[in-house]
Amino acid sequence: MIGIQLTYKAPETLKEALDLVGREGHQILTADQSLISDLKKGVPSLHTLVSLRKIPGLSSINIDNGELRIGASASYNSLLTHEALNQYPALAQALATIPDPHLRHHSTFGGALSHGGRIHAPVLAALMALDASVVVLTRDNDTRLPIHYFSQNGNRVLLPQGGLITMIVLPEPAAKSSAYLTVNQLAGRQANHGIAISLTQSGDTLDQIRLILAGFTEQPIRLKNIEEKLAGSSLTPDSIKSAADQLGQDELPIHNDRIPEGYQRHLAGVLLQRALKSLTKQTVS
Amino acid sequence: MNLELLINQKPYQQDIEPRLLLIDFLRDYANLTGTKWGCGSGSCGTCTVLVDGKTTKSCQMLAVEAEGCAITTIEGLASTTGLHPVQTAFWENFAVQNGFSTPGTIMSVVELLQNNPNPTEDDIKQWLQGNLSRETGYEQVVKAVKEAAERLTDQHSNGQESASQNVGQSLKTRKTEALLTGDAKFIADMTLPGMAHAAILQSPHAHALIKSIDTSEAEAMPGVIRVFTAKDTEQVMPMPVIWVPPYTESHFLSHPSGIVPGSHRVFATDKVRFAGDQLAAVVAETRQQAYDALAKIKVDYEALPVVLDPEEALKEGAPLLHDSVPNNRMLNAVFGDKAAVEQAISEADVVVEQRIYNQRMMHNTLEVRGVLGNFDTHTNQYTLWTNTQIPYPHRLLISLYVLGIPYNSLRVVVPAIGESNGCKGNLYPDTPLVLWMAKQVGRPVKWVDTRVGFSQNTAQSRDQVQYGTIAGTRDGKITALRCRAFTNVGAYPVINAPGQPLPLIGKSIPGAYVIPHASYEVDVVYTNKVPAAPMRGSGRAEAIFFIERMIEMFARKLNMDPAEVRRINMVQPDQFPFDNGLGWTYDSGDYENLLNLALEKADYANLADMKAEASLRGKWLGLGIGSYVVVAGVGNSAKMGGEGLLSGTWGSSYIHVAPSGEVAITTGAQPHGQSQDTTFAQIAAQELQIPVDYITLKHSDTSNPLYYGQASYGSRSLSVEGAAVQKGCQAIIKKAREYAAYLFKMPLELIEYKDGKVIGIPAPEQAVMSLQQVALMLWFGWDLPEGMDPGLEATAYFDPKNFNFPYGTHIAIVEIDQETYQVDLKKYIAANDFGVVVNPGVVDGQTYGNITLGIGQALSEEAHYDPETGLVLTNDLDSYAIPRASWLPPIELYRTETPSPSNPLGAKGAGDVSNPPVAPAIVNAICDALSEFDVQHIDMPVTPEKLWTILQDKQSVTL
């Protein structure tokens, strides 16, 4: 049961949709799960849902100019069954952490960014590791925001007012290797802790690396300082260990207070080391 | 808004509110109630349907978003040619118990098999992550899915069906088809003409004075019929308490009857004592309107300090819940000879002490509770439909002690009922309230709870702090056991509140061992938590956890093999009947045999190698044993009376053989997933030597022809109520033989009953009549012997002289990741003895369910409260984690059959008895895995973060 009265609109063009989303109390609905859950608990400021389901093309997934373009309304499942996915192991592995078929069918990439929430953390982390960009349409223009825009030090950054996400774009994978690692948590009450990593190497030297932790903060968090420290060097057991030691409060502000902070920091260190070891093995060999 | 869509290929069109969820459209507008509401938050999967072929939780989708879609619900699965292969496979594999989660699970499976015709076990468990089962667990479901895959790809060959349907055969469960097709009507699925809907206001404060309640705005809301508060219900009496231990002073609340003590009222009057205490209700035209109006009731509270911990609550100066209860102490009781135990401890070679907290659990059945009440002004009859385990006690307690109406004016009916795990075995204030409101508004009134409501008003369980001491000799013989306990019963006593913390725990702590000196002392304490009541395994679970942890610590302290220490102390086969020193007399068994069997199956001899191999993979491997013997088969009425239960506990049955030869059996049991329709029919078929198909079981309605039914709880159905069925059948045979002796003019000794016939032994060809012919002749009643009444019927009671004591040993093997501390269950072995088993398929289902629940207690489940406000924080199925399919390791079941002398069937309980060993086996395994760190004990649930916290001190973390 939803306790608040709602108006529902399902515009048929992006233009009509844009006209609505800028208004007070209007919220986009992409069939995503988080919004429906929030509505049941009550969102006092909201009175109108703007569904994107009738706008053509928003669910498509295609490759253009080497880029993988994922429509905002595309479901996780549609990407899971898309052949392009195996170019992006981090994303494939992140999606695999969500086995519930309902969530796969009804979670959307646009929803992941607009509404956030625990189940989306692995996927967002993977998109961040892959340097995705997000096409945001406003009444005036059509901008591409880097996906990192949506997470500031682990806090969620909302979409610019009146903006509408139409697409997520993944750059060509080039020689990048990537992975998403998670811990096998039995207890469902825990956040999905995991790490997304991507890197490119020249010989033993790391050219570029992305490290994104999921589940520790409100929104997945990029470990920028560690990335910078590792780039340009070659990974050794010592450098891996010292990267993990760097996970202090500045680098990783823990937001999840249901689990002791010390344990989470420890877990983050384990994930980081496992991620680095797993990928360097792949790339070195 | 206009909505058009296809459901099960049929077009629907309807004007709806945009906020309507798809589940509500399906259930309330399309009347397709096979889709169930379990959590409303996308966690449980009971609401699963297919939307354009895609598995969809219909509680998580707005109906408008399904515009133009094709929906398939459970009702659309079977065809004119029969059940869908998935439905058939579920039935054949005992994957259905009470059936509440069945439709949703089946719908998910249908999509799985469309995408993946040959799924592996792992594929199935992963796919079912979104479908919870709180009854049988997942083992039989996974088997069913595999078989369904074979059926769909034509690889399935139908097994040989056994010709015999008698005791010992896994006869397919009866009355199951309606559960598979979604046709079965649960309480939430019921409607009556003119029915109104209720919503009940719960306090958001755990302890507060009620200054005022303003209902004016709510009364003016659309559709509202009446709003009720405590000022309207002064004539309604408080809930009764029907368990008053005669051997100690107890403090309950007052009750005007003067016969029984009391508990809470239907509405809190002066103050609220737990967050969830109810204090107003709205009756409206629709459920949505009732809840919309409920949100408009304004209550002015003055918050009081909260106390949530039983030891704190006993202290001087602690917030007091009830003026009449000093120090919040309901009672203090002692079992055993404390002084002798002290003495034995002081003389022992070795003593181990440990504080154990058996955490507060939530039953969290996927089906919440609901009530439909009606009062017929023409006949002055009340009818109450509710999903309770105890319909006859409802009738008695509500009529006599709550509403003060004639017993004969109240009929209680149980519709199809979901899981209970014990929580539906209470009398809650909402139940008489709804019935009473129906009379006030002159219309049928229905109330179905919400998930948050359930978390705050439905009894929770366990929650006991135990200070344990175990003592013994250097060579491993236990000489003394002491448990000093504090039980947190929450804010009010439920009807049988003392039962669990007193005899069920107190007399059960010696477990399977000979312990010369044992004692148990408990304070049962009120706090500002939700009232507590029995839960599957109740009492015995706390006791067995206690002894199985204590004996493990004892063995480790001695540096002895824990299996050997168990062996040394176990009750031996020649010791039965065995008095355990605290009040139970164990009936029969070979405890050591099942210990040895389980150890052998677990490859115990190679444990060191297993550990070494796991260590190479960065895992600590541990093996844990949980041996148990628990009391079941409640019970001898006088013994239960001696414990303080103000009720009989005999079994009852009424057998009616119609002139057609059909046999109708009314049982005092109240099935809620235990398949009594099947097992009791098997007992009767064996006894009467007729096909099972001739036999129908009746229950779930107090207007059935039965004096009274003592219901199903504490694993009593089969061994007590089932024995009454057997006895009733024997009475039928006796009358048939006596009648035949008269007709055939032969002495009774020469009349044999065989193959459903009475036969005169001297002339078997001529002097022979089927049971049906006997029933017909007795129906005519033309020619009866002196003193014989017409008709072929019998009422039978069975009151066992003793309880029965199922037993066994479970073994868990776990691995703990040395870096992340994740606990992974690798293997689970359960060796049980439930006495003579009537239907192995049914009993296995009960066992898997018990294991699943125990895994939840060991690793994830705990009710969390806000320490400041006393609010239940785990108020949905996301924050309260119930085991999901992928958590479960391969489970191996083994069984021996040692008949119980306590009943003529030789049966022992099975419904909840195999739950108690599960949690200790797992925690023992975890402690074993960490043996190098000298970890003595870890409280449940054992989470990675707890392990990290403990091990931080004990190891230098090297990665």
Ligand SMILES: Cc1cc2nc3c(=O)[nH]c(=O)nc-3n(C[C@H](O)[C@H](O)[C@H](O)COP(=O)(O)OP(=O)(O)OC[C@H]3O[C@@H](n4cnc5c(N)ncnc54)[C@H](O)[C@@H]3O)c2cc1C
């Ligand atoms: C007042 C009250 C107290 C409760 N107390 C407890 C409690 O102490 N502990 C607890 O866990 N739960 C308790 N509950 C809930 C209770 O656990 C469940 O209702 C329990 O599962 C009931 O099982 P049963 O009596 O049908 O068990 P059983 O008769 O043991 O078994 C369930 C079914 O399995 C089959 N079966 C059982 N034994 C055999 C056999 N030997 N051969 C063949 N088939 C067999 C039968 O079909 C039987 O109907 C309580 C409920 C109430 C109302």
Ligand code: FES
């Ligand atoms: S009711 Fe929809 S998932 Fe539980």
